[in-house]
Amino acid sequence: MKTVNINIAIGEYSLSELNDLQQTLVKKAIEATANSYSPYSHFKVGACLRLDDGTMVIGANQENAAYPVGLCAERTAIFAAQAQHPEHAVTHIAIAARNTDGELVGKPISPCGSCRQVILEIEERYGRDIEVLLYGRDKIYVIKSIKDMLPLCFVNSDMEGDSAHD
Numbered sequence: 698m699k700t701v702n703i704n705i706a707i708g709e710y711s712l713s714e715l716n717d718l719q720q721t722l723v724k725k726a727i728e729a730t731a732n733s734y735s736p737y738s739h740f741k742v743g744a745c746l747r748l749d750d751g752t753m754v755i756g757a758n759q760e761n762a763a764y765p766v767g768l769c770a771e772r773t774a775i776f777a778a779q780a781q782h783p784e785h786a787v788t789h790i791a792i793a794a795r796n797t798d799g800e801l802v803g804k805p806i807s808p809c810g811s812c813r814q815v816i817l818e819i820e821e822r823y824g825r826d827i828e829v830l831l832y833g834r835d836k837i838y839v840i841k842s843i844k845d846m847l848p849l850c851f852v853n854s855d856m857e858g859d860s861a862h863d
């Protein structure tokens with residue numbers, strides 16, 4: 698047996714340590730929490746992404762009494778961007794949330810598995826990394842690629858033939 702260690706590097710910043718673009722994305726993600734429709738969980742999530750032409754697109758979580766048909770903030774932003782600007786790659790995504798008391802969360806929140814897979818698919822589609830900014834009042838995580846959050850990720854090329862196994 699062999700043990701494999703997988704290590705990732707995550708930058709930890711305060712808001713003031715981020716560059717202007719990153720600060721703008723985080724602030725817009727925070728603002729997008731106001732667009733959340735979350736009458737059941739009362740957990741308001743906002744996302745703001747940037748396209749390679751500079752366009753910014755926001756999203757907010759949308760809940761429904763039939764829970765599985767709701768949608769996370771990250772995916773609402775990505776799907777809106779893909780529907781309106783399919784020719785442009787996503788370069789950044791910032792995510793922020795407010796807890797059930799309406800306060801900004803203290804520690805960074807992370808995308809769910811479905812959102813991670815969608816972000817991964819967009820990275821694969823355009824052949825470029827997406828910088829992920831996870832906002833928390835106490836600290837902000839900056840991750841260079843969603844692959845850092847999915848070190849054993851599954852992508853389309855994994856379904857293609859592998860001569861080593863033929």
